[in-house]
Amino acid sequence: MSARVGHIASNTFREAVRDRVLYNLIAFALLMSGAAILVGQISIGIERLVVVNLGLTAVSLFGVVIAIFIGIGLVSKEIEKRTLYTVLSRPVQRWEFIVGKFVGLAGTLAVNTFFMAIGVFVALLYVSHGLQAADGWILVALYFIVLQFLIITALALLFSSFSTPLFSALFAFCLFVIGSFADDLRGFAAMAQGAAGWLATGAAYLVPNFSSFNVISSVAHQQPVAAQLILSNTVYALVYVGMAISGAVLVFERRNLK
Amino acid sequence: MKPSRATTVTAGLLLVTCLVASLFTLRHIDRLRAGTSMQEVLYISSPKALKRLSLGYTGLLADIYWTRAVQYFGGQHHAGAQQYPLLAPLLEITTALDPHLTVAYEFGANFLAPRPPNGAGMPQRAVQLAEYGIRSNPSDWHLYYNLGFIYYMELKDYRGAADAFARGAQVPNAHPFLRIMAAQMAQHGGELAMARLLWATTYQSTGEDKVRANAAAHLRALQVDDDITNLEKLISVYREKTGHLPSGFADLQAAGMLRAVPVDPLGNPYQLMSGGRIEVRDPDDLPFIEKGTPLGYVAPRPKFLPSD
Numbered sequence: 001m002s003a004r005v006g007h008i009a010s011n012t013f014r015e016a017v018r019d020r021v022l023y024n025l026i027a028f029a030l031l032m033s034g035a036a037i038l039v040g041q042i043s044i045g046i047e048r049l050v051v052v053n054l055g056l057t058a059v060s061l062f063g064v065v066i067a068i069f070i071g072i073g074l075v076s077k078e079i080e081k082r083t084l085y086t087v088l089s090r091p092v093q094r095w096e097f098i099v100g101k102f103v104g105l106a107g108t109l110a111v112n113t114f115f116m117a118i119g120v121f122v123a124l125l126y127v128s129h130g131l132q133a134a135d136g137w138i139l140v141a142l143y144f145i146v147l148q149f150l151i152i153t154a155l156a157l158l159f160s161s162f163s164t165p166l167f168s169a170l171f172a173f174c175l176f177v178i179g180s181f182a183d184d185l186r187g188f189a190a191m192a193q194g195a196a197g198w199l200a201t202g203a204a205y206l207v208p209n210f211s212s213f214n215v216i217s218s219v220a221h222q223q224p225v226a227a228q229l230i231l232s233n234t235v236y237a238l239v240y241v242g243m244a245i246s247g248a249v250l251v252f253e254r255r256n257l258k
Numbered sequence: 259m260k261p262s263r264a265t266t267v268t269a270g271l272l273l274v275t276c277l278v279a280s281l282f283t284l285r286h287i288d289r290l291r292a293g294t295s296m297q298e299v300l301y302i303s304s305p306k307a308l309k310r311l312s313l314g315y316t317g318l319l320a321d322i323y324w325t326r327a328v329q330y331f332g333g334q335h336h337a338g339a340q341q342y343p344l345l346a347p348l349l350e351i352t353t354a355l356d357p358h359l360t361v362a363y364e365f366g367a368n369f370l371a372p373r374p375p376n377g378a379g380m381p382q383r384a385v386q387l388a389e390y391g392i393r394s395n396p397s398d399w400h401l402y403y404n405l406g407f408i409y410y411m412e413l414k415d416y417r418g419a420a421d422a423f424a425r426g427a428q429v430p431n432a433h434p435f436l437r438i439m440a441a442q443m444a445q446h447g448g449e450l451a452m453a454r455l456l457w458a459t460t461y462q463s464t465g466e467d468k469v470r471a472n473a474a475a476h477l478r479a480l481q482v483d484d485d486i487t488n489l490e491k492l493i494s495v496y497r498e499k500t501g502h503l504p505s506g507f508a509d510l511q512a513a514g515m516l517r518a519v520p521v522d523p524l525g526n527p528y529q530l531m532s533g534g535r536i537e538v539r540d541p542d543d544l545p546f547i548e549k550g551t552p553l554g555y556v557a558p559r560p561k562f563l564p565s566d
Contacts, residue, residue, distance in 0.1 A: 043325040045361035045466055053317035060315070180313040210314065217317030221358045 012104020036123040047127040052220040055120035071156025072168035095249040134222035144213040147237035154244035179210035305354030320356030342378035363391030371412040381412035402426025478523040479546035486549040
């Protein structure tokens with residue numbers, strides 16, 4: 001079982017590399033080096049902050065775009081090219097295909113994030129002339145960003161299992177935006193009364209809460225992240241990914257591929 | 259030439275031509291829209307709305323707004339503007355997006371508070387900004403110091419300054435000078451020595467090169483003002499004794515009132531002008547001086563020394 005998932009995952013990774021997904025690293029490198037050199041000349045006192053804020057925001061946004069646009073094509077492209085039938089004609093379960101695709105894209109994003117993280121630390125080293133122990137919290141912010149990617153990839157895969165690529169991208173992007181407003185949504189739900197209140201609360205808890213994953217601003221100020229938040233976010237991301245992947249498997253299992 | 263090669267060459271030439279043309283067109287558009295780019299900032303003037311639109315990436319947006327505030331202040335300052343209507347909103351947006359961006363309070367208050375042309379002449383807005391900074395970062399003693407500084411330098415409110423320094427002195431790991439300044443302020447509010455103490459503390463405690471350079475320039479200016487006050491007193495005494503003004507510092511030396519020709523903090527000799535006035539040799543190199551400038555002198559933008 002795990003070998004088959006592993007093969008599908010490694011093929012997904014290879015396909016992403018072949019699709020030049022990792023070329024975004026060049027844009028990222030240019031962005032970081034440009035920011036590191038230029039900001040000191042056009043602003044005051046925020047060279048280090050800009051490198052961390054811009055670096056982590058870019059890691060996050062680049063990854064979200066990759067997760068959505070590659071994620072939505074994971075299933076539909078295989079159907080369109082008819083390669084899915086070749087795969088499923090072998091002793092491969094449909095759920096293994098879905099899980100393998102997810103692991104492959106998650107791996108691609110993790111590798112991408114790893115290289116971007118190196119870029120962030122190199123730029124930080126350049127502007128700060130050294131690293132401090134508190135800069136280690138940047139790693140936590142990067143970890144949260146990866147957790148965010150896992151959720152978005154799982155959602156893109158879920159939508160991709162029953163919808164067209166265009167609508168899948170739209171749904172995934174909307175959920176990313178709504179999830180970023182999760183705290184506000186919960187606030188609105190708390191103010192609503194009766195059935196509307198129940199519905200709003202339900203919606204507020206159903207959409208992914210991306211706002212709790214965003215600690216970029218606080219780590220930029222070298223503020224620590226609570227261990228409890230790290231644990232809670234990890235559990236939340238795993239549970240949410242499990243929910244979305246299960247949904248994708250359920251839909252894909254029942255989908256008529258003829 | 260093969261058709262494919264001809265296409266490549268044509269397309270290449272067209273690309274370069276269009277690129278150059280677009281640059282020229284853009285420059286023309288920039289000239290047409292001169293001064294309008296910053297107006298766009300206020301299309302969304304609500305920090306809350308901007309915070310929501312940032313999708314949680316508030317840190318980066320705050321950095322962008324801080325850079326715009328710096329650019330706006332620098333641009334207006336360079337143009338010799340007397341008004342800075344967008345400065346306070348830009349700083350308020352910046353600090354609302356990232357309340358921990360202490361550099362925006364430190365510099366922002368110093369942009370807002372001084373009278374034009376050195377600043378926006380809005381000391382009350384500077385106080386509001388500093389108070390907001392203190393509420394958001396109550397354990398940062400620099401912010402209390404900045405607040406006291408504005409009260410002292412711009413508002414001449416010595417009680418307010420003493421209160422701000424006293425509050426700052428309560429903060430753990432606060433600079434020990436805060437306690438001293440709080441006590442001294444009540445006693446010696448408007449004295450030159452107090453101003454010197456404040457600028458000297460700024461010079462020693464800041465981690466920012468530009469703040470240090472500004473403090474050094476102010477310390478030099480205070481020194482010049484002090485020197486000239488003392489020299490004018492000497493001239494007055496000389497006049498009382500002899501019944502006429504000295505024709506040069508040599509007269510004062512001959513009378514035993516001076517040991518040598520006095521020099522300013524840059525090492526240049528002061529000049530004794532007709533009418534007994536004292537002037538510095540190059541006032542442009544001594545920004546912020548209130549005495550010793552030629553009649554009708556208009557100060558340029560302050561310039562700091564590389565050694566600062």
